[in-house]
Amino acid sequence: MVREWDPRTASSAEIASLLDTLNAVLAADLPQDPPWRENSMREYLAEVMPGERRISWVAQTEPAADGSPGAILGHVHVLLLGDIGVLEVLVHPSARRTGLGRDLVLTAARRVYQEGFQSIGVEVVGDTPAVAFYESLGFSKEYVETRSVLDLSGVDWAELAEMATGIGAGYHLQFHPGGPPDELIEAYARAKAEVRDVEDGELRPSSYDPERLRDSLDCLHRRGMKPYIVLALHEQTGEVAGLTEVVVPVQHPTRADQYDTIVVQDHRGYGIDRAIKARMLMELRSAEAKLTEVQTWNAQANESMLKVNAELGYRPDREWCEYSIDVAELVHRLDAGR
Numbered sequence: 001m002v003r004e005w006d007p008r009t010a011s012s013a014e015i016a017s018l019l020d021t022l023n024a025v026l027a028a029d030l031p032q033d034p035p036w037r038e039n040s041m042r043e044y045l046a047e048v049m050p051g052e053r054r055i056s057w058v059a060q061t062e063p064a065a066d067g068s069p070g071a072i073l074g075h076v077h078v079l080l081l082g083d084i085g086v087l088e089v090l091v092h093p094s095a096r097r098t099g100l101g102r103d104l105v106l107t108a109a110r111r112v113y114q115e116g117f118q119s120i121g122v123e124v125v126g127d128t129p130a131v132a133f134y135e136s137l138g139f140s141k142e143y144v145e146t147r148s149v150l151d152l153s154g155v156d157w158a159e160l161a162e163m164a165t166g167i168g169a170g171y172h173l174q175f176h177p178g179g180p181p182d183e184l185i186e187a188y189a190r191a192k193a194e195v196r197d198v199e200d201g202e203l204r205p206s207s208y209d210p211e212r213l214r215d216s217l218d219c220l221h222r223r224g225m226k227p228y229i230v231l232a233l234h235e236q237t238g239e240v241a242g243l244t245e246v247v248v249p250v251q252h253p254t255r256a257d258q259y260d261t262i263v264v265q266d267h268r269g270y271g272i273d274r275a276i277k278a279r280m281l282m283e284l285r286s287a288e289a290k291l292t293e294v295q296t297w298n299a300q301a302n303e304s305m306l307k308v309n310a311e312l313g314y315r316p317d318r319e320w321c322e323y324s325i326d327v328a329e330l331v332h333r334l335d336a337g338r
């Protein structure tokens with residue numbers, strides 16, 4: 001029932017069926033999240049960064065009598081990067097608790113093991129069946145973040161405009177839809193390299209050198225995800241003192257994703273964090289007419305970032321956890337249980 005599946009060559013009917021399952025999962029587990037649209041879904045599933053590989057499998061019902069393909073009720077893919085395989089599993093709510101999720105994980109885990117990778121990591125959303133599922137498979141919790149959501153209809157735009165200008169002398173802000181301009185890529189990558197702080201969970205690695213950064217932006221574009229950037233430039237040195245990145249995915253254009261926000265150590269204490277985020281929201285308001293919400297993920301220990309987000313109007317929504325397990329241990333455990 002489970003077979004390897006390549007989104008690049010899959011039929012449009014299969015892509016649509018997988019999207020239906022994803023939306024059924026969201027409706028069951030995260031009912032406040034917007035459903036996904038079909039736009040660039042194939043590219044979203046297929047495109048990866050250079051040097052990374054994504055391998056996918058589906059569980060599909062039998063073809064119908066007229067030969068049309070069966071429904072995709074389960075899906076797993078694993079993204080191979082560094083020495084880790086990052087897993088994502090979906091089982092349609094109507095097909096749960098029959099062992100399908102476990103079968104999908106075993107299929108992917110065997111491949112990760114054969115490919116010589118050490119461990120498997122997965123993002124697990126708090127308060128959903130996935131927590132009990134991964135714990136039953138022996139995964140352990142490595143890292144917890146809080147997802148917060150900002151409802152743009154509740155924003156006081158006049159207050160936000162003040163926040164956007166409340167920045168120390170000697171800095172100015174720039175807005176760049178699409179990504180940083182070429183002449184700033186090096187300074188931008190330096191700012192990201194300096195601050196590898198607790199904000200970045202292991203499963204969402206940032207890009208720290210200019211080449212990797214270009215590749216990462218290119219990959220986002222190919223997957224239908226439009227990046228927006230606000231920078232704080234230090235006028236005296238031309239250095240990037242702070243940056244904030246938001247991505248608007250064409251698959252759910254009403255809810256944007258906040259990526260990194262960084263203020264370089266020497267430039268902290270000048271109101272840059274609050275100003276760049278406020279400016280970003282103002283720019284998004286005019287650039288993205290469909291946008292109604294922005295979501296962000298923060299380490300629970302990152303009190304200053306959480307404070308700024310609360311001032312902007314973000315409300316904590318859910319725990320978002322990273323779990324991991326040694327691949328050999330997982331394969332042996334699942335094989336032994338069969």
Ligand SMILES: CC(C)(COP(=O)(O)OP(=O)(O)OC[C@H]1O[C@@H](n2cnc3c(N)ncnc32)[C@H](O)[C@@H]1OP(=O)(O)O)[C@@H](O)C(=O)NCCC(=O)NCCS
Pocket residue numbers: 025026029030088089090091092095096097098099100101102103125128129130131132133134136
């Ligand atoms: C997590 C998920 C993959 C589990 O799929 P599944 O096919 O129902 O899982 P299985 O039937 O293989 O369950 C294996 C074991 O996990 C545990 N488990 C799974 N769901 C559980 C639940 N709701 N409550 C308690 N334990 C659960 C049980 O120990 C179960 O064994 P048992 O049925 O013999 O008791 C499925 O719920 C899913 O797709 N969730 C969404 C995941 C996701 O990534 N969402 C992202 C957006 S929310």
